[in-house]
């Protein structure tokens with residue numbers, strides 16, 4: 001069985017080996033393939049991590065005040081001081097940037113920001129949904145001396161080819 005696999009490994013072009021590694025036994029795969037797989041697994045983990053931070057919304061625990069009828073992520077001291085009934089609930093937090101001043105805004109439990117941007121106070125309420133992840137400020141050019149697996153390159157690649165983040169090595 002192992003010998004048969006070894007022949008298959010040799011016959012397959014590299015890309016095919018990469019996508020079929022789940023089927024290969026460690027013995028048949030050999031040192032070179034193993035080290036390549038370790039790289040892929042690390043990349044896979046990083047992609048998953050990336051996906052978790054590129055979501056536009058997140059499920060969070062928040063406090064709902066019955067008296068004020070509003071949600072806050074943290075227990076509101078004023079409400080507590082005034083004896084309002086606070087209940088803990090789960091809600092969706094969304095992330096936005098103000099179209100006018102680029103300030104970051106978050107909302108709880110609503111589809112769209114209902115309040116003016118606290119920085120520029122623009123009345124138009126124009127916001128763009130964004131990721132909770134702020135993103136790398138200075139991307140290194142791909143193919144630099146830092147190596148393919150370096151985080152910055154992966155971020156850059158995912159930005160240019162978002163479909164890559166969807167890839168599962170199966």
Ligand SMILES: [Zn+2]
Nearest residue numbers: 065068079084
């Ligand atoms: Zn209250």
Ligand SMILES: [Zn+2]
Nearest residue numbers: 098101117120
């Ligand atoms: Zn603004």
